Amino acid sequence: MNAHATATRSQARPAVSDRSRAEARLGRRLVAPAIVLMLLVTAFPMLRALYLSLFSYSLTAPDDREFVGLENYIVALTDPLLWRDTAITVFYMVVTVAFELVIGFVFALVMHRVIFARGVIRTSILIPYGIITVVSGFAWQFAFTAQNGFVNQWLPFVGADFNWFGEQTPAVIAICVSEIWKTTPFMSLLLLAGLAQVSEDMIEAAKVDGASWWQRMTRVILPNMRAAIMVAVLFRALDAYRIFDNIFVMTNGAVNTESISFLTYRQTIEQFQLGIGSALSVLLFLSVLLIAVVIVKLFRVDLAQARQEG
Amino acid sequence: MRRSPHRRRHRAIRASRVVPAATLALAASLLAACGSEDDVLNWYVNPDGVATLTKLAEQCSTEDYRIQIQLLPSGATDQRTQLARRLAARDSSTDLMSLDPVFVPEFASAGWLQEFPEDAARAVTEGVLDGPLDTVTWEDKVYAAPQWANTQVLWYRKSLAEAAGLSMSDQVTWGEVIDAAAKAGGTVGVQANKYEAYMVWINAMVLGAGGDIVSDTEAGKDAQVDIDSDAGRAAAGIIEQLAESSAAQPDLSVSNEGTSLGQMFPAEGPGEFMVNWTFVYKNYLGLVDDGSLTQDEFDDLGWVRYPRTVAGEASRPPVGGIDIGVGAYSQHPEWALEAAQCVTTSQAQEALARDEGLMPARAEVYSSPELSEYPDDLLKLWQDSLQDGGPRPKSAYYALISAAVQARWHSPTSVDQDTPAKSARFLRDVLDGKALL
Numbered sequence: 001m002n003a004h005a006t007a008t009r010s011q012a013r014p015a016v017s018d019r020s021r022a023e024a025r026l027g028r029r030l031v032a033p034a035i036v037l038m039l040l041v042t043a044f045p046m047l048r049a050l051y052l053s054l055f056s057y058s059l060t061a062p063d064d065r066e067f068v069g070l071e072n073y074i075v076a077l078t079d080p081l082l083w084r085d086t087a088i089t090v091f092y093m094v095v096t097v098a099f100e101l102v103i104g105f106v107f108a109l110v111m112h113r114v115i116f117a118r119g120v121i122r123t124s125i126l127i128p129y130g131i132i133t134v135v136s137g138f139a140w141q142f143a144f145t146a147q148n149g150f151v152n153q154w155l156p157f158v159g160a161d162f163n164w165f166g167e168q169t170p171a172v173i174a175i176c177v178s179e180i181w182k183t184t185p186f187m188s189l190l191l192l193a194g195l196a197q198v199s200e201d202m203i204e205a206a207k208v209d210g211a212s213w214w215q216r217m218t219r220v221i222l223p224n225m226r227a228a229i230m231v232a233v234l235f236r237a238l239d240a241y242r243i244f245d246n247i248f249v250m251t252n253g254a255v256n257t258e259s260i261s262f263l264t265y266r267q268t269i270e271q272f273q274l275g276i277g278s279a280l281s282v283l284l285f286l287s288v289l290l291i292a293v294v295i296v297k298l299f300r301v302d303l304a305q306a307r308q309e310g
Numbered sequence: 311m312r313r314s315p316h317r318r319r320h321r322a323i324r325a326s327r328v329v330p331a332a333t334l335a336l337a338a339s340l341l342a343a344c345g346s347e348d349d350v351l352n353w354y355v356n357p358d359g360v361a362t363l364t365k366l367a368e369q370c371s372t373e374d375y376r377i378q379i380q381l382l383p384s385g386a387t388d389q390r391t392q393l394a395r396r397l398a399a400r401d402s403s404t405d406l407m408s409l410d411p412v413f414v415p416e417f418a419s420a421g422w423l424q425e426f427p428e429d430a431a432r433a434v435t436e437g438v439l440d441g442p443l444d445t446v447t448w449e450d451k452v453y454a455a456p457q458w459a460n461t462q463v464l465w466y467r468k469s470l471a472e473a474a475g476l477s478m479s480d481q482v483t484w485g486e487v488i489d490a491a492a493k494a495g496g497t498v499g500v501q502a503n504k505y506e507a508y509m510v511w512i513n514a515m516v517l518g519a520g521g522d523i524v525s526d527t528e529a530g531k532d533a534q535v536d537i538d539s540d541a542g543r544a545a546a547g548i549i550e551q552l553a554e555s556s557a558a559q560p561d562l563s564v565s566n567e568g569t570s571l572g573q574m575f576p577a578e579g580p581g582e583f584m585v586n587w588t589f590v591y592k593n594y595l596g597l598v599d600d601g602s603l604t605q606d607e608f609d610d611l612g613w614v615r616y617p618r619t620v621a622g623e624a625s626r627p628p629v630g631g632i633d634i635g636v637g638a639y640s641q642h643p644e645w646a647l648e649a650a651q652c653v654t655t656s657q658a659q660e661a662l663a664r665d666e667g668l669m670p671a672r673a674e675v676y677s678s679p680e681l682s683e684y685p686d687d688l689l690k691l692w693q694d695s696l697q698d699g700g701p702r703p704k705s706a707y708y709a710l711i712s713a714a715v716q717a718r719w720h721s722p723t724s725v726d727q728d729t730p731a732k733s734a735r736f737l738r739d740v741l742d743g744k745a746l747l
Contacts, residue, residue, distance in 0.1 A: 056743060059394065059395075059398045060394065060398075060416055060419075060420045060706065061419075061420065061706075062398070062420075075743065075744060075745070075746065076746060079745055079746040081745070081746045082746060145561075146560055146561055147561070147569070147572070161560035161561075162560075163560050163561050163562075163563065163564065165563070165564045166561070166562070166563040166564065166721065166723070167563075167721070167723075252504060252505070253504070254503065254504035254563070254564070254720055254721070255504075255563065255720070255721055263746065266713075266747065267746065267747065269391060270387065270391060270709070270713070271709065271710060271713065271747060272394065272398070273747075276743075276746065280746075
């Protein structure tokens, strides 16, 4: 019903009056300082990275800086390491977001419908999100180590001295577990906001019409939450694609667990190769942009509508 | 009722006076802490033996200046990153720094270290053992002062070697050690996580077979890559042998200096052979003092020179430690040079050895009565190891070389006879800027 009303309103937009034009002008003037500041702190470093990416430039040999054109991009894009890291990053993103969406939705339902001990339950669901990622990374790393962790003791199908960080598959699982544990509350928070937006009237009406719980969920609640789900998936997917902390803490990129952000970090921060590092940052930025576009297209949701702007 | 708004306003006014005053005081104290003081020399130290280093800093402070300790992260790679970022920004408050020896060439060729003038150079290198001495020179000039020297030996349980029937001497090879451990149900402790100490292990084994990883390193990026050689394959063979052996520890691929310590005196099993640095002795001695290790168990601890890669060729034990460099952009270069000499004197090295287990770089200190706590044969072994020690490649691009080797040799379970060839190709590409690292 809501969606329907919104749609008709936006179709029949009234002619722009002088007053609203003046308001728009004032609005532009009010945001101008903020935009200038944003350009200074975000656009400048981005343009600088774009510029640096055209050079062979090592911080340890600043005098040997030379212009190499697009060579850094060619080296990066033809290197199997970049594609291997991209593949593993996409894997992290898809797996963690999928798990978080399902678990997060269950948590959101619990938080939405819980009758008793509301505060306690909501708080305990949100606690992991309040913990710094580095700390939770260390906690999970300790949990998974063979010497002093509990995971090996609890799982019946692994040996007591199983080394989770010795090979790619178990190490990736460990990283995903830590990541999912940490960020599921964020997902459920966004979904809870979406759940709260679904009008009780519609659910009541569906109930009166004899819809089962499952039908109410799939025909009424989920379609009306599409915008909230899109925002949640978009935010988390972009975050997950830039995964860094857990990998840094748990494996330091060993056994092929390195993500694309970690690769960029190593070139720029560890190796001081500012040229190729900047080229990688630009590529990372472009791929994040691509993911955002794909998700927005996939959910066919207009972002303005998601923000409840007519 | 009527008074309460007034009172609240009054309180608000008071608060608004207090807050700026407090902010001002806080800002003032923060500014002071930022180091606008002219008489402070900042000394960036790695977190080994900080108590003694703090004492040294106090002792070496004079009426003119005060030396202040600043802590670096614990990993060598992180220490380098932090110092390099300061120096690349021409930080004038980086006066003294404790450097892992492998970073001296990189820092020196980037122009970040002050060269020691002739008399200072003579003072800091006099009587220094060959291994550590080699680490402070770059292109025939001295760029740092050796403060303490580290080396690895083979630590083992005497009962384990006996049970396996292996007679321990400086002739013993890696192959024999691994077989003996497997035969007697023991293990072999190494450092094979993807970090600097794995490079230390690989480098020592390659040198021990008479080869090297790279040569002609003064040519920078045009250095010659030699790891694809019989020596490289011998080293790969040992890693392969250990990884496949029952003597491998379960956490082999993430093992570090700390993980294998506990395997020496495990609750069950005969213990291990372990290559590790000099701190091991004091570490186990400390366990006896606090009662978690019996004297009998401690007496079962043996040590012998680093194992040979191939029979018939003497081993080249790893060399580590700390060199003191002086920042090129320091505001007080004269003072910093003077302080660098003061914190590396024989007395300073004695104190570090006695109180912290960090072994001296100078030969004469080994015979000091202050070191009587250490057995004579152990002191002799360390000294010999440092004298014959094999350096890691001395190159301005060492960080690239080390990371490239680690990238192809980790995980140890994937190492085979093709690994040296693969890593040689990769290293060449990395040095030529043709591959991502």
